[in-house]
Amino acid sequence: MRWQDVEPLPDLNGGISAILASADALKGAWEDWLEHIDEQEFRRTRRRSLRRHAIETGIIERLYDVDWGVTLALVAEGLTQEAAAREGGISDDTLAVIRSQYDALEFLADAARGGRDLSVHFVRELHQAITRRQLTYGATDTLGRVFEAPMRHGEWNRHPNHVVRPDGTLLEYTPPEHVQAQMDQLIAIYQKTEAAHPITRAAWLHHRFIRIHPFEDGNGRVARALTLLVLLRDNYAPLVVDRSQRARYIDALDQANAGDLAPLIRLFARLEISALRFELEAPSVLRETAGGAAEVARAHADRLRLNLVAKDSAGRSGPAVRLAGSLQTKVAHYLRKQGDALRDAFATIAPETVVHVHHAEPPSQRSLLHRDRFRAMANSAGFRPNLNEGVWWATLYMEIVGYALHFHTAIIKAGPPNTGALVFTVSAAVSPPGEIESNDLPVPVWACDPTPDDSVTLVFSDAPDARWPEITEVIDQVLTAAVDQLGQQLG
Structure with a gap:
C-alpha cells in the first residue's frame, strides 16, 4: 500500500x-x-x-x-x-x-x-x-540488523x-x-x-x-x-x-x-x-487519604454528601432502569437459547445433562443477593459498582457428568447516583466434581474473571436494539471460552 x-x-x-x-x-x-x-x-x-x-x-x-x-x-x-x-x-x-x-x-x-x-x-x-x-x-x-x-x-x-x-x-x-x-x-x-x-x-x-x-x-x-x-x-x-x-x-x-x-x-x-x-467514579478513599481514620471518615462523609446533593434533575434514573430491564429480558431469553443448544450438543454423550437459567432484577430482593460476587466482577472489569438498589443478573448453569459450567451476566449501575450509567459484564467458571452446588445461584471457584474487554458501558439514552450486538458479542466470546474449558476438563 x-x-x-x-x-x-x-x-x-x-x-x-x-x-x-x-x-x-x-x-x-x-x-x-x-x-x-x-x-x-x-x-x-x-x-x-x-x-x-x-x-x-x-x-x-x-x-x-x-x-x-x-x-x-x-x-x-x-x-x-x-x-x-x-x-x-x-x-x-x-x-x-x-x-x-x-x-x-x-x-x-x-x-x-x-x-x-x-x-x-x-x-x-x-x-x-x-x-x-x-x-x-x-x-x-539496510542489512536487517536491529540496533x-x-x-x-x-x-x-x-x-x-x-x-x-x-x-x-x-x-x-x-x-x-x-x-x-x-x-x-x-x-x-x-x-x-x-x-x-x-x-x-x-x-x-x-x-x-x-x-x-x-x-x-x-x-x-x-x-x-x-x-x-x-x-x-x-x-x-x-x-x-x-x-x-x-x-x-x-x-x-x-x-x-x-x-x-x-x-x-x-x-x-x-x-x-x-x-x-x-x-x-470516586477513587479509593484510603489510597487518596494519608491522615488516619478521622481523615478517611471525613473524606467518606464528603463523598456521601455529594451523592445526596446530586439530584436526578435530568431524569436519567427512570430511562436507565427501563433500559436495564429491556436488556435483561433479552439476555435471559438469549441464555435460554444458548442453554438449549448446549444441552442438545452434549446429549449424545450425556443425556442426563441439566441446564438451568435463573435471573433477577430490581426491585426484587433477589437482585440484592451476592453483592460480593458482583463487586468482584465489577472490579475485574475495571469499574466501581453502585449496588445499593440491586443488580440485573442472569446465570446459565449446566451440569454434565459431574462437572458444572457457571456463566453469569450482570447489568450494574456505575458511578455516583443518578448519572444513568450502566455496565454490562460477564464471568464464567467450570467446577470440577465435588465442587458442584445446585442452589439457585451456584458459587463456583472462579476460573475466568471479566476484563474491561468483557463489558459494555451503557447510558440512559441508549436504544436496547442498538447496543444489543455488543452485548451478544461479549456473551458469545466468554461463553465460548468457558465451554471450551469445560470440554477440555471432560477429557
Whole structure:
C-alpha cells in the first residue's frame, strides 16, 4: 500500500451515530456531576486520568511493561517509587519515561485549556516533551540488523519508513522529503473539520497523523496525545487506549488504512464512554487519604454528601432502569437459547445433562443477593459498582457428568447516583466434581474473571436494539471460552 496525500474527512455510513450519541449523553451526566465538585477534586480526578494514559501509551508501543497492580497504584497515588513499591515495584528508567509522558500530557492539557491552536510547531514540541527521557529507539539497518539509534527529539524522520500489515502487504509511510508538506496539509485540513463530531475529528486526525509517521519513533504516542487535545478542547474526558484494547486498536487502524474509518471512530467512542465513566467514579478513599481514620471518615462523609446533593434533575434514573430491564429480558431469553443448544450438543454423550437459567432484577430482593460476587466482577472489569438498589443478573448453569459450567451476566449501575450509567459484564467458571452446588445461584471457584474487554458501558439514552450486538458479542466470546474449558476438563 503506497503512501498517500492527506485526504479530507470522508463521508461516514458506518452506523456511528448511536455510539456517538451515547458518549454525548454520558458527557452530559458527567458535566452535571462536575457542578457538584470543586476545582481541586476535578484536578485530582484529571491527574488520575492523565497518569493512566501516560502509563498505558508506552505499554501499547511495547516500550516497557508495568504490572497491573503497579499501574493501579501509580494511577491512584501518583507516579512515585513509593506507590509502585507497595505493588511490586518498577524500574527507575521506566518510571522516568512515564513521568516525561505525563508531563507532556499536562503540557497538552494546559494548551487545550488555553485554547492554543494545533500547529506543526506544537506537534514537534509535543514529540520533544513525550520522548524527553528516551535517549534511543530500536532501528533496523539496510542489512536487517536491529540496533539502538539516538532519539532526535522533535525532528522529522530522515529515512524511509514502512510496516508489514497482518495480511503480509507493505504499508508505506510518507517519505522524508514529503513529511513537512504533508504535515502542513494535515493541519490545514484539520482546521476545516470543526463541524464534525469531536470524536470523529479526533479519529481522523489520529489516523492521518499515523499514516504520515513523521518521526523516527514515538508516532503512536504523539497520535494518542493529539486525540486528547481534540477531545479536551471540546470538554470531553481524556480517553485511554489501554493494553486490553491493543489488538482492537491495531485492527481498527488497519481498517482505516484500507479506507474504513468507522471502526476507529466506534472504538474511540467506546473508550471515551469508559473515560467519562472513569472520571465519574470516586477513587479509593484510603489510597487518596494519608491522615488516619478521622481523615478517611471525613473524606467518606464528603463523598456521601455529594451523592445526596446530586439530584436526578435530568431524569436519567427512570430511562436507565427501563433500559436495564429491556436488556435483561433479552439476555435471559438469549441464555435460554444458548442453554438449549448446549444441552442438545452434549446429549449424545450425556443425556442426563441439566441446564438451568435463573435471573433477577430490581426491585426484587433477589437482585440484592451476592453483592460480593458482583463487586468482584465489577472490579475485574475495571469499574466501581453502585449496588445499593440491586443488580440485573442472569446465570446459565449446566451440569454434565459431574462437572458444572457457571456463566453469569450482570447489568450494574456505575458511578455516583443518578448519572444513568450502566455496565454490562460477564464471568464464567467450570467446577470440577465435588465442587458442584445446585442452589439457585451456584458459587463456583472462579476460573475466568471479566476484563474491561468483557463489558459494555451503557447510558440512559441508549436504544436496547442498538447496543444489543455488543452485548451478544461479549456473551458469545466468554461463553465460548468457558465451554471450551469445560470440554477440555471432560477429557
